[in-house]
Amino acid sequence: MDDARFVFNLGLEQRSFWRREKHDRGSHPEHGSLDAVRITKATQMRELTRLRVELPWLRAGSSSVQQAALRDLDQAFANFYAGRARYPVFKRRDDRVGGFVVRDFAVRRLNRRWGTVTVPKVGRVRFRLSRSWAEITQGTSARITLRHGRWHVALTTPPAAKVLSGSESTAGIDRGVRNTLATSDGRMFQAPALTAVERARLLLLERRLTRQTKHVLRRKNGGSRRRQATLDQMAVLRRRLANRRTDWIEQTTTRLASGYALIAVEDLRVRNMVRRPATKPDPDQPGAFLPNGSRAKSGLNRSILASLWGRFQTRLEDKMGSARVVRVNPTNTSRTCAACGHCAPGNRESQAVFECEACGHLAHADTNAAVVILNRALSSLPAAGHAVSGRRSPAPAGSANQPAA
Numbered sequence: 001m002d003d004a005r006f007v008f009n010l011g012l013e014q015r016s017f018w019r020r021e022k023h024d025r026g027s028h029p030e031h032g033s034l035d036a037v038r039i040t041k042a043t044q045m046r047e048l049t050r051l052r053v054e055l056p057w058l059r060a061g062s063s064s065v066q067q068a069a070l071r072d073l074d075q076a077f078a079n080f081y082a083g084r085a086r087y088p089v090f091k092r093r094d095d096r097v098g099g100f101v102v103r104d105f106a107v108r109r110l111n112r113r114w115g116t117v118t119v120p121k122v123g124r125v126r127f128r129l130s131r132s133w134a135e136i137t138q139g140t141s142a143r144i145t146l147r148h149g150r151w152h153v154a155l156t157t158p159p160a161a162k163v164l165s166g167s168e169s170t171a172g173i174d175r176g177v178r179n180t181l182a183t184s185d186g187r188m189f190q191a192p193a194l195t196a197v198e199r200a201r202l203l204l205l206e207r208r209l210t211r212q213t214k215h216v217l218r219r220k221n222g223g224s225r226r227r228q229a230t231l232d233q234m235a236v237l238r239r240r241l242a243n244r245r246t247d248w249i250e251q252t253t254t255r256l257a258s259g260y261a262l263i264a265v266e267d268l269r270v271r272n273m274v275r276r277p278a279t280k281p282d283p284d285q286p287g288a289f290l291p292n293g294s295r296a297k298s299g300l301n302r303s304i305l306a307s308l309w310g311r312f313q314t315r316l317e318d319k320m321g322s323a324r325v326v327r328v329n330p331t332n333t334s335r336t337c338a339a340c341g342h343c344a345p346g347n348r349e350s351q352a353v354f355e356c357e358a359c360g361h362l363a364h365a366d367t368n369a370a371v372v373i374l375n376r377a378l379s380s381l382p383a384a385g386h387a388v389s390g391r392r393s394p395a396p397a398g399s400a401n402q403p404a405a
């Protein structure tokens, strides 16, 4: 892709030069209009054709990939002028966000998980299927990037087809740390994690990286190649986990969308992502707190789960349509009794068990919360049932049962 980067950078240099010149001449109208020599996508495409005649190494590359680089550049400027993006920057060899877009490409399926895309002059590039095959074949263009020595193919596809449900049933979904998702009818869904062997390997690589970083600091440039190898190996593990989770999100959202007519979730915009366990003051030391396990859930784990839930909800709404996904106020869903509505911190027997102090209702804590979420959604809908059109505003969160703060 060196040639496409060359074309992109050359085109950018040309446009920047023209802008500087226009700026310099701007105060001297007698120099005449610059519009006659204005640089556009069309003029640059013509120059590319001439340049390919002169430069054999450029001719050796794919003209459609090089033209795509100019289209990319043109789009980058359009975004800049529209105030959507910053001024375009030169593409570096290790550019990880850029890549190039191809329009004429052919996809072929290898097996359940892998396919290939044929890119002009580059050849066949293998890629992992993270969307349904039907969606992939509808792709209109593909963005090809090279990251960590591996090709990535991102297809631009029309919006996902809606998944219809033959069922009339409704469900609430609670998100948690122990059970990634719990439904109001008692089902639990667990997002995939790294295996014990993979976790051990990641830990080993992290330690190695620390050592190599110190090494680099001592000897200038020394060992940086080995350090990069460690980073690449860590990236392999992270990518493996990311792929597993993407698969899981796709499968789970399809199952849920086809299984329920309506699903209630907590509104992520309101919710403080992961519930923190209540602090336990240490009776022997005023002002100090006993360990409550919150450290284990903190940091990375929390942010990874938050992004997983965000993506889950987006895909669920893609597949069901926003009218079938109702967002509710997340306040106190874990402390409210699904049977009688009594809300108190003492209802939560333990992390896993819910026992109502008022009516004695006993349930799995996550299932109870999911029922509360469903009830909030249903009470916010018009009495005529759930033939909803458009999104409803979330119900005021159990206003009668709000505990004293």
Ligand SMILES: [Zn+2]
Binding pocket: 337, 338, 339, 340, 341, 342, 356, 357, 358, 359, 360, 361
């Ligand atoms: Zn109760």
